[in-house]
Amino acid sequence: MSAQTLYDKLWNSHVVRQDADGTALIYVDRQLVHEVTSPQAFEGLRLAKRRPWRIASLLAVPDHNVPTTNRAAGITDPVSRIQVETLDANCAEFGITEFKMGDIRQGVVHVMGPEQGATLPGMTVVCGDSHTSTHGAFGALAHGIGTSEVEHVMATQCLVAKKSKSMEVRVEGVLGHGVTAKDIALAVIGLIGTAGGTGYAIEFTGSTVRGLSMEGRMTLCNMVIEAGARAGMIAADDTTFAYLKGRPFAPQGAMWEQAVASWRNLHSDEGAVFDTTLQLDAAQIKPQVTWGTSPEMVVSVDGCVPDPASMGQDKREGAERALVYMDLKANTPITEIKIDKVFIGSCTNGRIEDMRAAAAVARGKKVAANVMQALVVPGSGLVKLQAEQEGLDKIFIEAGFEWRDPGCSMCLAMNDDKLAAGERCASTSNRNFEGRQGQGGRTHLVSPEMAAAAAIAGHFVDVSKI
Amino acid sequence: MEKFTQINGLVVPLDRANVDTDAIIPKQFLKSIKRSGFGPNAFDEWRYLDHGEPGMDNSTRPVNPEFVLNQPRYQGAQVLLTRENFGCGSSREHAPWALEDYGFRVIIAPSFADIFFNNCFKNGLLPIKLDVDTVDALFKAEAVTANFKLAIDLEAQTITLPEGTVYPFIVDAFRKHCLLNGLDDIGLTLQHMDEISAFEAKHRAAQPWL
Numbered sequence: 153m154s155a156q157t158l159y160d161k162l163w164n165s166h167v168v169r170q171d172a173d174g175t176a177l178i179y180v181d182r183q184l185v186h187e188v189t190s191p192q193a194f195e196g197l198r199l200a201k202r203r204p205w206r207i208a209s210l211l212a213v214p215d216h217n218v219p220t221t222n223r224a225a226g227i228t229d230p231v232s233r234i235q236v237e238t239l240d241a242n243c244a245e246f247g248i249t250e251f252k253m254g255d256i257r258q259g260v261v262h263v264m265g266p267e268q269g270a271t272l273p274g275m276t277v278v279c280g281d282s283h284t285s286t287h288g289a290f291g292a293l294a295h296g297i298g299t300s301e302v303e304h305v306m307a308t309q310c311l312v313a314k315k316s317k318s319m320e321v322r323v324e325g326v327l328g329h330g331v332t333a334k335d336i337a338l339a340v341i342g343l344i345g346t347a348g349g350t351g352y353a354i355e356f357t358g359s360t361v362r363g364l365s366m367e368g369r370m371t372l373c374n375m376v377i378e379a380g381a382r383a384g385m386i387a388a389d390d391t392t393f394a395y396l397k398g399r400p401f402a403p404q405g406a407m408w409e410q411a412v413a414s415w416r417n418l419h420s421d422e423g424a425v426f427d428t429t430l431q432l433d434a435a436q437i438k439p440q441v442t443w444g445t446s447p448e449m450v451v452s453v454d455g456c457v458p459d460p461a462s463m464g465q466d467k468r469e470g471a472e473r474a475l476v477y478m479d480l481k482a483n484t485p486i487t488e489i490k491i492d493k494v495f496i497g498s499c500t501n502g503r504i505e506d507m508r509a510a511a512a513v514a515r516g517k518k519v520a521a522n523v524m525q526a527l528v529v530p531g532s533g534l535v536k537l538q539a540e541q542e543g544l545d546k547i548f549i550e551a552g553f554e555w556r557d558p559g560c561s562m563c564l565a566m567n568d569d570k571l572a573a574g575e576r577c578a579s580t581s582n583r584n585f586e587g588r589q590g591q592g593g594r595t596h597l598v599s600p601e602m603a604a605a606a607a608i609a610g611h612f613v614d615v616s617k618i
Numbered sequence: 619m620e621k622f623t624q625i626n627g628l629v630v631p632l633d634r635a636n637v638d639t640d641a642i643i644p645k646q647f648l649k650s651i652k653r654s655g656f657g658p659n660a661f662d663e664w665r666y667l668d669h670g671e672p673g674m675d676n677s678t679r680p681v682n683p684e685f686v687l688n689q690p691r692y693q694g695a696q697v698l699l700t701r702e703n704f705g706c707g708s709s710r711e712h713a714p715w716a717l718e719d720y721g722f723r724v725i726i727a728p729s730f731a732d733i734f735f736n737n738c739f740k741n742g743l744l745p746i747k748l749d750v751d752t753v754d755a756l757f758k759a760e761a762v763t764a765n766f767k768l769a770i771d772l773e774a775q776t777i778t779l780p781e782g783t784v785y786p787f788i789v790d791a792f793r794k795h796c797l798l799n800g801l802d803d804i805g806l807t808l809q810h811m812d813e814i815s816a817f818e819a820k821h822r823a824a825q826p827w828l
């Protein structure tokens with residue numbers, strides 16, 4: 153057989169049937185469910201008198217609407233409460249496993265799934281959430297779907313799909329001090345743009361990627377959707393297996409050995425051909441900071457806010473509008489931009505490694521006086537617990553950060569954690585769109601190290617120099 | 619799902635690239651557990667001068683007269699003409715729900731974000747990709763024509779301008795079939811139930827840990 157890409161292998165092993173025009177029915181191994189995009193799907197099932205095809209493939213968790221403080225008081229916003237209660241009721245009605253708000257395993261769906269071993273190599277994973285691409289870090293085919301598709305997968309265990317083109321993003325070499333997977337992700341988006349990956353499934357390869365931890369790989373795959381690609385993936389290897397071993401949903405004993413033996417094939421074969429390849433030199437990547445209202449509006453921390461006048465016609469107008477919204481002047485050095493708030497968390501950077509990296513920067517320091525609020529929101533209850541066992545919570549609290557309960561929080565501000573109009577935030581999340589973190593709020597996307605350093609300094613600083 | 623065969627619809631030009639789904643339907647409206655009623659909040663932040671929240675009486679809110687959808691000549695528009703990468707960002711299906719509920723049946727752009735594009739078809743909306751020059755020509759034609767309507771025929775895959783110019787467009791055969799017949803995706807897939815069961819048995823025998 154000719155050489156195959158990882159994407160070819162994952163695709164081919166899940167095709168139930170394919171029409172002449174390429175439209176295929178793809179079998180889905182795992183569907184993750186959260187409260188925002190599922191109620192209408194459950195409603196649809198009920199209306200059509202259908203049942204989920206395979207209950208065991210579903211795993212649910214509320215995350216977008218949950219409060220990150222004083223959980224004992226429940227959810228005060230009535231609309232948020234109804235969504236979470238609706239999820240609880242739907243899961244109870246259909247017999248679906250759910251980690252409820254009070255459960256230690258509750259967390260952001262894309263943190264929770266891998267942490268439970270519910271995402272395994274070779275799987276197809278879907279969720280009504282665009283950052284489902286995160287799970288591709290395990291050598292899985294994972295992507296976000298719409299609510300109609302959530303219902304479709306529940307009812308049929310299949311997704312109607314067409315194969316994407318394939319893009320290899322090869323990163324070679326050693327990352328500099330203070331440079332992280334987040335910076336690789338932002339640098340790639342800066343390079344190819346927010347539509348550069350549209351129509352592609354991206355596989356990250358190269359020595360730098362192989363050297364990343366699972367947390368870093370998840371951060372990288374998480375952000376491919378910001379480059380327009382629905383799926384990102386990384387070959388499964390010993391790092392993957394070590395992370396998964398012993399997790400509740402992972403196979404155990406002899407079954408584990410059998411699984412690992414089969415997972416070892418989950419990589420692109422030597423000589424496999426991609427439709428497009430992009431090469432990056434890890435040593436050239438610096439800590440990244442977004443300056444605008446799209447993740448592609450990004451520069452290195454040692455750079456300046458770009459001048460729209462120097463841009464091509466196609467980019468100029470958008471950049472001008474972004475600078476007005478962000479209240480930034482062209483040519484301002486990034487390190488001179490002062491911030492009002494800091495958000496460390498989300499499915500991009502809410503894992504234990506992210507907590508450790510931010511804490512290492514914050515240790516023994518104090519949040520700057522001009523920073524009104526610095527939130528640390530662990531990605532799951534288990535991340536929170538582990539961080540507390542390592543004493544990270546104390547480091548944050550002593551430095552003046554707020555240590556919260558897990559959820560999406562200020563990543564999209566559906567709960568009470570949000571920016572007020574005009575406030576500027578250093579955020580480890582993945583989207584800097586207008587109003588994303590609160591109407592009129594201004595978001596700068598950065599790594600956890602960069603966010604913590606900005607909290608301490610009150611403005612952006614180059615963590616590669618500290 | 620409503621069938622789509624042909625329309626002769628008024629065109630509203632939204633001259634912006636990269637319109638994201640947060641702009642199409644801001645996140646506070648995602649809290650609804652229904653799939654209808656989002657139309658009055660489509661483009662909420664651009665359309666109104668105040669901050670919108672679910673449950674408000676939208677008919678009493680101050681509208682932004684500058685925003686194109688609010689201009690009297692575009693009331694009742696069924697065709698949204700816009701620029702590159704429409705529907706980017708979050709996968710929320712509330713975006714096509716909102717556009718459909720507003721009254722749109724067709725969106726014309728040089729490119730769309732993938733998930734949004736797929737979601738449109740599932741909700742009786744027809745997204746049409748035309749090359750940049752054609753879209754530009756449509757913007758220009760609209761600007762100089764009062765009550766600019768496009769006749770869109772899905773069966774024939776054509777767009778006809780008021781003065782008679784015809785542009786063909788491409789649409790996936792399967793999507794077209796579903797849209798023309800108002801077919802529910804799930805029912806279609808379940809016609810292949812036996813194949814799915816057979817695949818599942820084989821798949822799980824090979825990977826019993828699944």
Ligand code: SF4
Pocket residue numbers: 215216260261262281283498499500559560563564581582
């Ligand atoms: S953390 Fe943010 S991006 Fe991730 S699932 Fe939650 S809202 Fe979406």
